[in-house]
Amino acid sequence: VKSLYRTIETQTSQYIIGSIPVQNYLESDDVHVYVHVDGWVLAYYLKADPTGKIFDWKSYTGGATIPTKLEKILSDVASAVGAPAPTITFYHFQYPNASNMMLIAEDTANGNDFTVQLPSSYAYYERSWSIRSCCGVEFQLDGTTVGNDIGGGYGTLSASQLAPDVTHTIAVNGNGCLALIYRVP
Amino acid sequence: MKARLLALALVIIGAIVLAFALTAPAVGQGSIIINGADSVRTETITSSQSLASTFSAVEPRVIVQYANTMRPLSLSTPPSALQTLFGQVTPRIIFQYANTNRALNLAVAPAALQTLLSQVSARIIFQYANSNRAQSFVYPVALIGDTSLPQFTNISASTAGIGVVRVSWTTDEWADTTLRYGTQAGSYTTPITDALYYKSHSVTLTGLITGATYYFQTQGNDRSGNTAVSAEYSFKVRVALYLPYIKR
Numbered sequence: 001v002k003s004l005y006r007t008i009e010t011q012t013s014q015y016i017i018g019s020i021p022v023q024n025y026l027e028s029d030d031v032h033v034y035v036h037v038d039g040w041v042l043a044y045y046l047k048a049d050p051t052g053k054i055f056d057w058k059s060y061t062g063g064a065t066i067p068t069k070l071e072k073i074l075s076d077v078a079s080a081v082g083a084p085a086p087t088i089t090f091y092h093f094q095y096p097n098a099s100n101m102m103l104i105a106e107d108t109a110n111g112n113d114f115t116v117q118l119p120s121s122y123a124y125y126e127r128s129w130s131i132r133s134c135c136g137v138e139f140q141l142d143g144t145t146v147g148n149d150i151g152g153g154y155g156t157l158s159a160s161q162l163a164p165d166v167t168h169t170i171a172v173n174g175n176g177c178l179a180l181i182y183r184v185p
Numbered sequence: 186m187k188a189r190l191l192a193l194a195l196v197i198i199g200a201i202v203l204a205f206a207l208t209a210p211a212v213g214q215g216s217i218i219i220n221g222a223d224s225v226r227t228e229t230i231t232s233s234q235s236l237a238s239t240f241s242a243v244e245p246r247v248i249v250q251y252a253n254t255m256r257p258l259s260l261s262t263p264p265s266a267l268q269t270l271f272g273q274v275t276p277r278i279i280f281q282y283a284n285t286n287r288a289l290n291l292a293v294a295p296a297a298l299q300t301l302l303s304q305v306s307a308r309i310i311f312q313y314a315n316s317n318r319a320q321s322f323v324y325p326v327a328l329i330g331d332t333s334l335p336q337f338t339n340i341s342a343s344t345a346g347i348g349v350v351r352v353s354w355t356t357d358e359w360a361d362t363t364l365r366y367g368t369q370a371g372s373y374t375t376p377i378t379d380a381l382y383y384k385s386h387s388v389t390l391t392g393l394i395t396g397a398t399y400y401f402q403t404q405g406n407d408r409s410g411n412t413a414v415s416a417e418y419s420f421k422v423r424v425a426l427y428l429p430y431i432k433r
Contacts, residue, residue: 114314119307
């Protein structure tokens with residue numbers, strides 16, 4: 001799989017760590033990948049990046065599936081080594097008490113907005129967003145623009161911005177995604 | 186002949202000008218110029234103080250003209266009995282011109298339904314989104330391959346009130362929290378646990394016997410399932426000291 005890497009950070013006889021480009025994305029969207037000879041493949045972004053960055057807006061077509069860049073790279077690595085489609089699980093190492101991730105995506109069909117209400121009994125560790133990073137796309141929360149396609153097209157929301165037990169309206173004039181990291185009690 | 190006619194015309198024009206000058210009234214600069222009037226009378230206009238006072242003293246009133254009849258009536262305050270009656274009328278929805286109305290009392294949901302509602306677990310509610318994806322997190326135990334036990338440091342107990350002691354410690358990795366304690370060394374009561382992972386742990390014990398010595402152990406399980414138990418520690422619950430206060 002070495003040929004897939006754009007940059008290699010560490011390489012031993014057992015494993016390789018580096019970053020692999022995601023097709024049709026900028027270098028800043030490269031996914032970090034750990035591949036071990038025992039068969040483990042770990043695709044990840046650094047902890048400074050919000051979870052919403054994993055949203056693959058170029059592959060998202062508005063259907064039931066919300067694709068992620070991490071899965072795309074895992075699939076590419078599996079293909080490169082001739083392995084069958086891998087069984088994929090998710091984990092957020094920064095939040096050991098988080099139990100779930102939810103992605104809510106919107107495209108330009110059937111309106112450009114949706115509403116979301118978070119129960120106060122859940123513990124929330126991260127609220128983040130991601131949008132198509134071009135063409136003047138904006139991410140609006142309750143009528144206020146909180147982000148645009150300048151600077152990567154993703155960011156985080158504070159607890160007060162997306163407070164629980166309140167119905168919030170999120171509007172995106174292009175492909176966009178709200179990502180939640182939380183714990184169900 | 187022409188010269189004689191011209192001289193005669195000049196004499197006639199001069200006579201007309203002279204006659205006009207003799208009949209015109211004497212006027213000064215900025216005066217009203219009047220021509221051809223038989224008489225002119227000039228008066229000075231002055232204000233009437235007494236009439237102005239009279240006008241201001243006239244009260245405003247309804248001015249009626251051309252009516253056949255007029256009947257002024259004074260409006261009086263309703264009698265107190267009627268006012269009391271008004272105060273007893275309960276507020277209600279007032280409507281007019283509706284074809285039909287129907288008032289229904291809303292009953293409290295039956296107990297069975299309330300129980301059912303209370304059993305509905307909290308969830309994230311969203312509408313109109315094109316797609317959604319809920320993903321559970323799974324810690325990759327085999328990938329991490331961690332077989333090291335959590336290491337305890339900074340184990341301490343401090344008084345937090347009368348019969349209240351706070352036991353705290355730290356671990357070198359994310360681990361859950363368990364504390365076992367009792368008044369006899371090596372014998373502990375029901376443990377206090379917290380399933381969440383921390384690196385700084387704290388448990389507050391309440392209802393302790395003042396003056397008694399308690400023994401305790403800490404336990405932690407890391408995310409890979411490695412369980413560590415500390416050595417036994419002890420603390421003595423501080424006796425509350427009450428001083429009499431005498432007021433002279």
